[in-house]
Every structure is written in structure tokens, then in C-alpha cells.
Amino acid sequence: MNKKEIPEELKERLEEFHVEIPQIPLKKNKLDQLADWICKPVKSPLEFLSIHEKSTIKLGLYPLFAIFILLLPTMFLI
Amino acid sequence: MNLNKAEQEEQYSLEELFVSYKTPIYLFIYRYCQEEQLSIDIVQDTFLRFHKYQHQFDARKSSIKTYLFRMAYQLMINRLNKRQRWKKLLPFLYQKEAQHESMSSIDKLTIQEAIKQLPEHQRAIILLTYYHDLSQKEIAKILEIPIGTVKSRLHASLKRLKELLEGTA
Numbered sequence: 001m002n003k004k005e006i007p008e009e010l011k012e013r014l015e016e017f018h019v020e021i022p023q024i025p026l027k028k029n030k031l032d033q034l035a036d037w038i039c040k041p042v043k044s045p046l047e048f049l050s051i052h053e054k055s056t057i058k059l060g061l062y063p064l065f066a067i068f069i070l071l072l073p074t075m076f077l078i
Numbered sequence: 079m080n081l082n083k084a085e086q087e088e089q090y091s092l093e094e095l096f097v098s099y100k101t102p103i104y105l106f107i108y109r110y111c112q113e114e115q116l117s118i119d120i121v122q123d124t125f126l127r128f129h130k131y132q133h134q135f136d137a138r139k140s141s142i143k144t145y146l147f148r149m150a151y152q153l154m155i156n157r158l159n160k161r162q163r164w165k166k167l168l169p170f171l172y173q174k175e176a177q178h179e180s181m182s183s184i185d186k187l188t189i190q191e192a193i194k195q196l197p198e199h200q201r202a203i204i205l206l207t208y209y210h211d212l213s214q215k216e217i218a219k220i221l222e223i224p225i226g227t228v229k230s231r232l233h234a235s236l237k238r239l240k241e242l243l244e245g246t247a
Contacts, residue, residue: 002207002213002214003207003208003211006207006208006236007236007240010236010239010240010243011208013189013192013243014189014208014209016188016189017109017189017190017193017209019104019105019108019109021101021104021105022114022118024100024104024118024121024122025122026092026093026096026122026125027122027126028119028122028126
């Protein structure tokens, strides 16, 4: 099927979709580029820890592991 | 005729391409998402991206029009998907849009609203077929789907659009 085979009544309705074309510069201005940079979604910082919704156990274990590491030097002092 | 890279780059100067294709690409993107600023951004990003990856374009594989349309479509889909993710994270920011959709369904649909209500995978096909007069082979390349899928989706989208406009959906 191509454009010619589309029923006439549907073509008439499709013709009703008019679009006004604005001025589009080739290059974005600096402000737009800054706005794009600010709004650009960034990679989640938690991804490197592989933390997602189901890994709540990991969330609990990481602080305990950190505390253990921090306490290691004190063990040698005793 | 095989063109070497230097000839190819010379042939497709960015400014000339922009003048020739900014309007059809804008029309396609605007009719798909119906947002002026997003459509302008996508048109600009398409040509910036083309400028960056121009060396990857192979004239033997696709026409420049197909290549640019595919680039624009991918950029738009990525942007809409990112927005969808934000919508899931912060749904309260998008409540107004949802209310507008439910209100508009009471009245008789305009062609703009009917197209917006088409499933995304059907919308692009009907726009490219009717407004851009592209062949099914070209559409398949732009959307990166088999020709058979283009045919079946076009058939389904026309049926769905007719139902929406007649109010029988």
C-alpha cells in the first residue's frame, strides 16, 4: 500500500493537519546549549555499585563493610 | 558510481543539506510529537550529529534523505524515552497533560489528536507514507524494521486512524 491507495475520506482528514514552520537556525545559541547540558540526564552514580531496586541487602551491607574497614586500624592499636 | 570519501563530503555540504531537509524533517517530527521546541531541537541535533558522523554515511546503502530521517527519528525516540523515564520518576509533573488527554477524548477528535492517539509504532509509518510520500523500503530503512512489518503496521494504522476519527474506537 502507498499514498495513492489511502481512502479519499482519510486523505481529506490528513490534509487538515497544517503545520506552521518556525525559523530554525542551523546552530543552537550558547544559552540553548547550556540548557541542554543542564537538562541532559546523567548516568546514575549508584550504577557502579550495581545497586538497583532488588538489591536492598547490598545497601545494608555496604555501610557495615565500610565501618569494618574504618575499624581495622584501631584493632592494631589495641 | 562509487564516490570516495572526500567527494562524498564535498557533495553533502552541511548548509545545503540543512536548507533542503530542515523543513521535511521538522514536519515529520512535529506531526509525531506535536511540540514545537522539541521539534526544533531535534532538527538542529540531527544536522549537528550528521556533521559529526558524516564519514559513516554510505551512499550505496541509503539515500541522504533516508539517512537524515533515520537520524532524526532515533534522536526523537531517545528524547521521548528519556522523558518517559522522568515521567515515571516524577509523575506529579505530568498530571496536567494526562487531564488534557482525558478531556479531549470526550469531543470529536481532530486529525492532530487522532494521530497523537495512534500507537507510536504505527504513527511514524502513516506520517512517512502520507506526508513524505516515502516508499515502504525507505520507511523500513528509517525505522529499521522489515518491509513486511511496515506493510502490516500501515494497514493497522489506517484502520485505527479511521476508527478514531469516526469515534468508533
